[in-house]
Amino acid sequence: xxxxxxxxxxxxxxxxxxxxxxxxxxxxxxxxxxxxxxxxxxxxxxxxxxxxxxxxxxxxxxxxxxxxxxxxxxxxxxxxxxxxxxxxxxxxxxxxxxxxxxxxxxxxxxxxxxxxxxxxxxxxxxxxxxxxxxxxxxxxxxxxxxxxxxxxxxxxxxxxxxxxxxxxxxxxxxxxxxxxxxxxxxxxxxxxxxxxxxxxxxxxxxxxxxxxxxxxxxxxxxxxxxxxxxxxxxxxxxxxxxxxxxxxxxxxxxxxxxxxxxxxxxxxxxxxxxxxxxxxxxxxxxxxxxxxxxxxxxxxxxxxxxxxxxxxxxxxxxxxxxxxxxxxxxxxxxxxxxxxxxxxxxxx
Amino acid sequence: xxxxxxxxxxxxxxxxxxxxxxxxxxxxxxxxxxxxxxxxxxxxxxxxxxxxxxxxxxxxxxxxxxxxxxxxxxxxxxxxxxxxxxxxxxxxxxxxxxxxxxxxxxxxxxxxxxxxxxxxxxxxxxxxxxxxxxxxxxxxxxxxxxxxxxxxxxxxxxxxxxxxxxxxxxxxxxxxxxxxxxxxxxxxxxxxxxxxxxxxxxxxxxxxxxxxxxxxxxxxxxxxxxxxxxxxxxxxxxxxxxxxxxxxxxxxxxxxxx
Numbered sequence: 001x002x003x004x005x006x007x008x009x010x011x012x013x014x015x016x017x018x019x020x021x022x023x024x025x026x027x028x029x030x031x032x033x034x035x036x037x038x039x040x041x042x043x044x045x046x047x048x049x050x051x052x053x054x055x056x057x058x059x060x061x062x063x064x065x066x067x068x069x070x071x072x073x074x075x076x077x078x079x080x081x082x083x084x085x086x087x088x089x090x091x092x093x094x095x096x097x098x099x100x101x102x103x104x105x106x107x108x109x110x111x112x113x114x115x116x117x118x119x120x121x122x123x124x125x126x127x128x129x130x131x132x133x134x135x136x137x138x139x140x141x142x143x144x145x146x147x148x149x150x151x152x153x154x155x156x157x158x159x160x161x162x163x164x165x166x167x168x169x170x171x172x173x174x175x176x177x178x179x180x181x182x183x184x185x186x187x188x189x190x191x192x193x194x195x196x197x198x199x200x201x202x203x204x205x206x207x208x209x210x211x212x213x214x215x216x217x218x219x220x221x222x223x224x225x226x227x228x229x230x231x232x233x234x235x236x237x238x239x240x241x242x243x244x245x246x247x248x249x250x251x252x253x254x255x256x257x258x259x260x261x262x263x264x265x266x267x268x269x270x271x272x273x274x275x276x277x278x279x280x281x282x283x284x285x286x287x288x289x290x291x292x293x294x295x296x297x298x299x300x301x302x303x304x305x306x307x308x309x310x311x312x313x314x315x316x317x318x319x320x321x322x323x324x325x326x327x328x329x330x331x332x333x334x335x336x337x338x339x340x341x342x343x344x345x346x347x348x
Numbered sequence: 349x350x351x352x353x354x355x356x357x358x359x360x361x362x363x364x365x366x367x368x369x370x371x372x373x374x375x376x377x378x379x380x381x382x383x384x385x386x387x388x389x390x391x392x393x394x395x396x397x398x399x400x401x402x403x404x405x406x407x408x409x410x411x412x413x414x415x416x417x418x419x420x421x422x423x424x425x426x427x428x429x430x431x432x433x434x435x436x437x438x439x440x441x442x443x444x445x446x447x448x449x450x451x452x453x454x455x456x457x458x459x460x461x462x463x464x465x466x467x468x469x470x471x472x473x474x475x476x477x478x479x480x481x482x483x484x485x486x487x488x489x490x491x492x493x494x495x496x497x498x499x500x501x502x503x504x505x506x507x508x509x510x511x512x513x514x515x516x517x518x519x520x521x522x523x524x525x526x527x528x529x530x531x532x533x534x535x536x537x538x539x540x541x542x543x544x545x546x547x548x549x550x551x552x553x554x555x556x557x558x559x560x561x562x563x564x565x566x567x568x569x570x571x572x573x574x575x576x577x578x579x580x581x582x583x584x585x586x587x588x589x590x591x592x593x594x595x596x597x598x599x600x601x602x603x604x605x606x
Contacts, residue, residue, distance in 0.1 A: 163406055230443070232439060232441060232443035233443055233445060233446070234404075235401065235404060235439065235443075236439065236443045236445070236506070236509075237445075237456070237460070238401065238404060238429075238432060239399065239401055239432055239436065239437035239439075239510070240432065240433070240436070240456065240457035240460065240461070240509070240510070240513055241429045241430065241431075241432040241433030241434075241457070241461060241513060242429065242456075242457070242460040242461065243429050246460050247460075250460055251445055251447075251456075254447045255445070255446055255447050257447075
C-alpha cells in the first residue's frame with residue numbers, strides 16, 4: 001500500500017514572517033518614532049534609539065505572535081534583544097576608539113615621538129612624549145620581567161606540586177592581592193621602597209608597584225590554564241619515565257601556553273594604563289630619562305594626566321595623542337603575542 | 349629483553365582506603381596476561397602499581413613485594429622514573445601530546461630522557477611506528493599534529509610512543525574501550541606481534557578480547573563496596589574460560605555475576 005502525503009494542520013509546515021515584512025516593520029518603526037519625536041517633547045539621539053528599539057521589540061513580538069505563534073515570537077524577541085545588547089556593549093568601545101583617533105591625530109607627528117617636554121610649557125606648541133613612551137615601555141617591561149617568572153612559578157607550584165594548607169593559603173592571598181586598589185600598590189612601594197629604604201623616585205620603583213598589580217592576575221590566569229591541561233597528558237609523560245619537572249616544562253606548560261600568554265597580555269594591558277601608582281613612585285619628569293634607575297621618570301598615563309589637567313589646547317592635544325599612542329602600543333603588543341602563540345601551537 | 353614480574357603479598361592503598369589486598373602473581377616474560385573483573389575491583393590499580401604510576405595519586409602507597417626479574421621495584425634506592433622507563437604504559441583514552449607532531453609524539457619519550465641526534469631519533473620513530481602498525485598510514489605526514497589522527501590511529505600512536513623507549517614490559521589499561529571493532533582488531537593483532545618482544549599485561553572489560561589475545565587470565569573481584577579488591581584466581585586463559593577453579597569466576601564469565 002502506498003501512503004499518501006497529506007498536509008496536516010499543525011504538522012511540520014508553519015507560517016513564517018517573510019524577511020521583507022521584518023525589514024518593513026523596522027522601517028515603519030523608525031518612521032513612527034520620528035513622527036513621535038516631532039509631535040511630542042521627546043528629543044535626543046540616544047532617546048530615539050532606545051524608543052525605536054523598544055517599539056520594534058514590542059511590534060515584532062505582537063506581529064510574530066499573531067502570524068507565527070508564541071514559540072517563534074519568543075525566539076524573535078530574544079534574538080533581537082541579544083543583538084541589541086551586543087550593539088549597546090560595542091557602542092562605548094567604538095566611540096572611545098573613534099573619539100581618541102579623531103582628537104589624537106592632530107599631534108600624531110614626528111616631533112611627538114622624537115621630542116620630550118623639556119623646556120616646553122603648557123602653552124607652547126610642539127613638544128613630545130618620547131620620555132613618556134620610553135618610561136612606559138621600561139616600567140612595564142621591567143614589571144613583566146619580574147612578574148611573569150614569579151607568577152608562573154607560583155601557578156606551577158599551586159597546580160602541580162602544592163597540597164594541603166600551604167597551597168590553599170597561597171591561593172587565598174593571591175585572591176586578596178587581586179583586589180588591591182592600584183593606588184595602594186603605589187603607596188606600598190612609596191612607603192617601603194622609597195621612604196623606608198630611601199631609594200628615591202625612579203622608573204624601577206614604578207615597575208615594582210606594577211609588579212604587585214600584575215602578579216595576582218598572572219598567577220590566577222596561569223593557574224586556570226594549567227588546570228585545563230588534561231591529566232592524561234601528565235600521566236602519559238610520567239609513564240614514559242620522564243621526571244616530573246620535565247613533564248611540567250616540556251608537556252604541561254607548552255600545552256597551556258596560548259592561554260598563559262593571553263593572561264599575561266591582559267595583565268600588561270591593565271598596568272600599562274595605571275596612573276596613580278606611577279605618580280607615587282616614578283613621580284614624572286619632563287625630559288628623557290634613559291634608564292629606569294636614574295631618578296624620576298615619566299610614563300604615558302602620567303603624561304596624559306598632567307597634560308590633560310592643563311587648560312591650554314596645545315597641552316590637551318598632546319594628551320589626546322598620548323592616549324592614542326597608549327592604545328596603539330597595547331594593540332600592537334596584543335597582536336604580537338597572538339602571532340607568537342599561533343606559531344608555537346601546532347594545532348589540535 | 350622481556351622481563352618477568354612477580355608480586356608477593358601486594359597491598360595498595362589510597363590514603364586509608366585499601367584498594368587491593370594480598371595479590372600474588374607471577375607473570376612470565378613474553379606472554380600476554382589479561383586482567384578481568386567488575387568495575388572498581390582493583391585491576392587497574394594493580395596494573396598501575398606495576399610501574400609505580402599508582403604513586404602519582406596523592407596519598408597512594410603500596411606494601412608487599414614486587415619483583416621485576418630479581419629486583420624489587422619498590423626497593424630502597426629504586427627511582428620511579430627508571431621503573432617507568434622499563435615498564436611502559438598505554439592508557440584507556442588515546443592521549444597524544446596535542447602540541448606535538450606525529451614524529452615528535454613518538455620521539456617524545458627518547459627526547460625527554462635526553463636522547464639526541466636526528467639519525468637515532470629517525471630510526472627509533474620509524475621502528476616504533478612500524479612496530480605499532482602505523483608507519484604506512486602516517487609516513488607521509490609525520491610533521492602533522494598527532495591529534496589529527498583517528499581514535500584508533502591515535503591509540504596506535506600512543507603504543508608507538510610507549511615502545512619507542514624500548515621498555516621490557518608493556519601495560520595496557522583498557523586500550524580498546526574507546527575504539528571501534530576494526531581499530532580494536534588492529535590493536536589485538538598488534539599485541540600478538542608485540543608479544544615476541546615484550547611482556548604484556550592488559551586490563552580489559554571485554555571478555556572475548558581476553559579470550560582472544562591472552563595466554564593467561566586473572567580474575568579480580570570485590571566482596572562489597574569499601575572492601576579491598578582481591579585476585580580470585582589466575583590461570584591459563586583456556587582453563588579460566590572453560591573450566592575455572594572458582595565458582596565466582598564462572599559466575600562472572602557466564603554473566604551470572606552479582
